[in-house]
Amino acid sequence: MIQTTATGGPPPQSGGPVDQAFIDDLVLASHILAEQGVLDGYGHCSVRHPHAKDRYFLSASLSPAVIAASDIMEYDLDSAPVDQRGRKMFLERFIHGEIYKARPEVNAVVHSHSPTVIPFSVSTVPLQPICHMSAFLGGGVPNFEIHDAAQITDLLIRDNYLGRSLAHSLGRYDVCLMRGHGSVAVGADIMTAVYRAVYTEVNARLQAQAIALGGQIRFLAQGEYELIENRTDKNYERPWRMWKERVRKP
Numbered sequence: 001m002i003q004t005t006a007t008g009g010p011p012p013q014s015g016g017p018v019d020q021a022f023i024d025d026l027v028l029a030s031h032i033l034a035e036q037g038v039l040d041g042y043g044h045c046s047v048r049h050p051h052a053k054d055r056y057f058l059s060a061s062l063s064p065a066v067i068a069a070s071d072i073m074e075y076d077l078d079s080a081p082v083d084q085r086g087r088k089m090f091l092e093r094f095i096h097g098e099i100y101k102a103r104p105e106v107n108a109v110v111h112s113h114s115p116t117v118i119p120f121s122v123s124t125v126p127l128q129p130i131c132h133m134s135a136f137l138g139g140g141v142p143n144f145e146i147h148d149a150a151q152i153t154d155l156l157i158r159d160n161y162l163g164r165s166l167a168h169s170l171g172r173y174d175v176c177l178m179r180g181h182g183s184v185a186v187g188a189d190i191m192t193a194v195y196r197a198v199y200t201e202v203n204a205r206l207q208a209q210a211i212a213l214g215g216q217i218r219f220l221a222q223g224e225y226e227l228i229e230n231r232t233d234k235n236y237e238r239p240w241r242m243w244k245e246r247v248r249k250p
């Protein structure tokens with residue numbers, strides 16, 4: 001039987017083979033994000049195809065902690081699958097395709113419902129960088145209000161229009177909250193996107209703790225977060241290697 005897309009056309013062509021280590025890193029990223037409490041039974045992370053800017057990889061619709069390399073699927077930027085083979089797809093895959101369209105320099109996307117971040121998506125209290133590890137939150141964190149895009153919804157990004165609306169809210173930032181739902185974190189590579197997703201959750205926890213203490217909170221000043229973010233010796237490799245070792249199966 002010839003496979004067709006939802007629109008009846010042939011499926012998109014593959015962007016070509018990639019190294020097994022590249023796919024393994026995507027699998028490990030999902031396991032890391034589950035272990036860190038950023039992804040639970042839901043949420044997902046993706047990477048852009050390293051040799052084809054208009055393709056990306058994302059697992060079939062499974063909990064991030066249990067995915068294996070054989071669950072990784074390839075999509076075009078409209079989020080049509082190259083080779084579905086009956087596998088169930090994430091309803092919210094359009095988040096990834098539309099961000100890759102809007103942000104050519106972004107090569108990895110994490111979408112999570114990490115629990116400490118969500119209160120900041122429904123509150124007037126802005127998420128702000130509270131320590132040097134989360135300087136990437138400096139300059140403001142946008143909040144996607146889905147009601148502005150489509151009024152009453154189930155809050156899920158179920159199509160390309162909603163994905164495009166979310167990508168518009170993300171703009172040039174590294175993280176975007178999604179009101180009453182979760183957040184997205186992006187990066188030039190999967191290591192950076194995972195780091196940002198983990199430390200967005202950490203920052204939200206620390207900020208809530210600082211608020212609970214009462215008194216004034218002194219967040220990173222503009223000069224501080226800009227200095228940290230402009231450093232060329234940021235060592236994301238150190239936690240990335242540790243996280244990978246922790247989740248690697250013997």
Ligand SMILES: [Zn+2]
Binds near residue numbers: 043156181
């Ligand atoms: Zn979601």
